[in-house]
Amino acid sequence: MNSYTEENYLKALYTLGNERGEVNVNDLSRKLEIKMPTVTSMMKKLAAKKLVYYESYKPLKLTEKGKREAALIIRKHRLTEMFLVENMGFGWEEVHPIAEQVEHIQSAAFFDKMDQLLGYPKVDPHGSPIPDRNGKVIWKEYQKLSSCKVGETVRLAAVINTSEDFLRFLNSREIHLGLKVKIKAIEQFDGTMKVSYAKRTDETISHVVSERLLVEKA
Amino acid sequence: MNSYTEENYLKALYTLGNERGEVNVNDLSRKLEIKMPTVTSMMKKLAAKKLVYYESYKPLKLTEKGKREAALIIRKHRLTEMFLVENMGFGWEEVHPIAEQVEHIQSAAFFDKMDQLLGYPKVDPHGSPIPDRNGKVIWKEYQKLSSCKVGETVRLAAVINTSEDFLRFLNSREIHLGLKVKIKAIEQFDGTMKVSYAKRTDETISHVVSERLLVEKA
DNA sequence: TTATTTTGTTAGACACGTCTAACTTTATAC
DNA sequence: GTATAAAGTTAGACGTGTCTAACAAAATAA
Ligand SMILES: [Mn+2]
Ligand SMILES: [Mn+2]
Ligand SMILES: [Mn+2]
Ligand SMILES: [Mn+2]
Numbered sequence: 319m320n321s322y323t324e325e326n327y328l329k330a331l332y333t334l335g336n337e338r339g340e341v342n343v344n345d346l347s348r349k350l351e352i353k354m355p356t357v358t359s360m361m362k363k364l365a366a367k368k369l370v371y372y373e374s375y376k377p378l379k380l381t382e383k384g385k386r387e388a389a390l391i392i393r394k395h396r397l398t399e400m401f402l403v404e405n406m407g408f409g410w411e412e413v414h415p416i417a418e419q420v421e422h423i424q425s426a427a428f429f430d431k432m433d434q435l436l437g438y439p440k441v442d443p444h445g446s447p448i449p450d451r452n453g454k455v456i457w458k459e460y461q462k463l464s465s466c467k468v469g470e471t472v473r474l475a476a477v478i479n480t481s482e483d484f485l486r487f488l489n490s491r492e493i494h495l496g497l498k499v500k501i502k503a504i505e506q507f508d509g510t511m512k513v514s515y516a517k518r519t520d521e522t523i524s525h526v527v528s529e530r531l532l533v534e535k536a
Numbered sequence: 537m538n539s540y541t542e543e544n545y546l547k548a549l550y551t552l553g554n555e556r557g558e559v560n561v562n563d564l565s566r567k568l569e570i571k572m573p574t575v576t577s578m579m580k581k582l583a584a585k586k587l588v589y590y591e592s593y594k595p596l597k598l599t600e601k602g603k604r605e606a607a608l609i610i611r612k613h614r615l616t617e618m619f620l621v622e623n624m625g626f627g628w629e630e631v632h633p634i635a636e637q638v639e640h641i642q643s644a645a646f647f648d649k650m651d652q653l654l655g656y657p658k659v660d661p662h663g664s665p666i667p668d669r670n671g672k673v674i675w676k677e678y679q680k681l682s683s684c685k686v687g688e689t690v691r692l693a694a695v696i697n698t699s700e701d702f703l704r705f706l707n708s709r710e711i712h713l714g715l716k717v718k719i720k721a722i723e724q725f726d727g728t729m730k731v732s733y734a735k736r737t738d739e740t741i742s743h744v745v746s747e748r749l750l751v752e753k754a
Numbered sequence: 755t756t757a758t759t760t761t762g763t764t765a766g767a768c769a770c771g772t773c774t775a776a777c778t779t780t781a782t783a784c
Numbered sequence: 785g786t787a788t789a790a791a792g793t794t795a796g797a798c799g800t801g802t803c804t805a806a807c808a809a810a811a812t813a814a
Contacts, residue, residue, distance in 0.1 A: 415643070
């Protein structure tokens with residue numbers, strides 16, 4: 319069994335790996351807010367457990383075993399977030415710090431029960447896919463709202479940034495997953511979009527925001 | 537903030553204190569399955585944090601602060617057990633090991649939400665009282681089923697032993713909290729009771745079992 | 755291509771929570 | 785009331801996860 323600490327390293331390696339392809343000691347160090355020498359020594363430990371390929375001065379890479387174990391922790395994280403939102407009434411902006419702790423609970427029954435009560439959800443409250451029991455993840459191909467054209471109507475499928483501030487901002491505009499958004503106009507200069515959705519027929523979405531929203535064709 | 541480990545020591549001190557009055561290093565050592573020298577050094581640490589009164593060779597005692605913090609962990613434990621049973625469909629025999637982990641989650645909102653969803657329960661699934669937000673516990677005075685007389689009808693209010701085996705045994709006899717039990721006869725020799733409850737009109741309860749069931753007059 | 759900056763490693767330290775071995779104090783038995 | 789047993793403490797060690805200081809390698813800039 320991996321320790322609480324090891325689990326957090328595995329998860330960070332996994333998510334950084336998906337975001338940036340290559341993961342360096344420095345990236346991990348910054349993400350976990352842990353100094354580089356500490357990261358190096360943990361990488362050697364995880365390498366000894368066959369969870370990470372480690373060679374001095376080379377980028378870090380999870381082994382297949384490491385990827386699987388990381389994905390299973392992420393599964394627990396995302397199931398928890400979904401449970402907190404759907405079955406406990408939390409807002410999507412509140413759940414991450416709680417899930418960060420709950421993900422380390424050792425009890426298959428606990429998470430199986432969440433999964434069952436939720437009806438075997440495929441995505442978490444932010445639209446990220448929930449890995450299956452074997453650690454397999456099915457990534458749906460979404461596109462950024464910012465890449466859409468005038469006249470298109472799209473459905474909001476996921477958020478890229480899940481910071482509390484950003485999610486609170488979306489709440490204040492009544493923007494949530496599943497929302498149908500029609501693009502009315504795009505300002506060439508700065509990419510600002512004029513859109514309509516729900517009862518809001520004359521809203522503005524800045525490029526900073528549309529870059530962080532993933533959509534699919536409605 | 538207290539560590540995960542410190543929390544488990546506090547909780548053990550609290551429950552042993554209620555069961556036996558005085559707590560010795562040896563008791564704690566056996567309860568936590570941690571060797572005595574380790575316990576001694578932790579007691580010094582908790583004493584430095586004003587959570588325990590510690591003097592060499594004297595019985596251990598929680599300070600008021602220590603009692604309060606212990607009770608708040610127990611609150612989280614029991615709310616969790618109740619939530620697992622009432623809102624997630626677990627059996628009362630399954631929840632303890634999960635609650636043992638969940639009780640260490642640091643999130644007031646998480647437990648407040650459980651409390652609210654449960655309708656501010658006063659007791660856990662085993663009939664033990666849930667301490668309030670200030671760590672105050674209201675103990676109801678129940679009596680052992682074994683101390684009841686022939687002809688009495690009592691309501692099952694709590695179980696003393698919460699081992700999985702005992703709870704499974706009760707499940708197999710369809711014995712659960714709230715059950716009304718009528719005492720039809722008591723064998724003087726070994727204390728075996730003849731009782732009726734629900735649709736079971738001719739059941740036998742051994743003294744070993746009736747000693748572990750707490751009831752109130754119906 | 756050499757100098758500088760950034761990234762990464764090594765060495766050594768430390769807090770935490772655990773252990774065993776050895777010793778001391780207190781309790782129990784005779 | 786001494787002898788023995790049980791309980792408790794002290795000393796010293798160890799694994800985990802963290803740090804800082806010093807050094808080395810790789811990347812970038814001049
Ligand atoms: Mn999250
Ligand atoms: Mn975590
Ligand atoms: Mn319990
Ligand atoms: Mn616990």
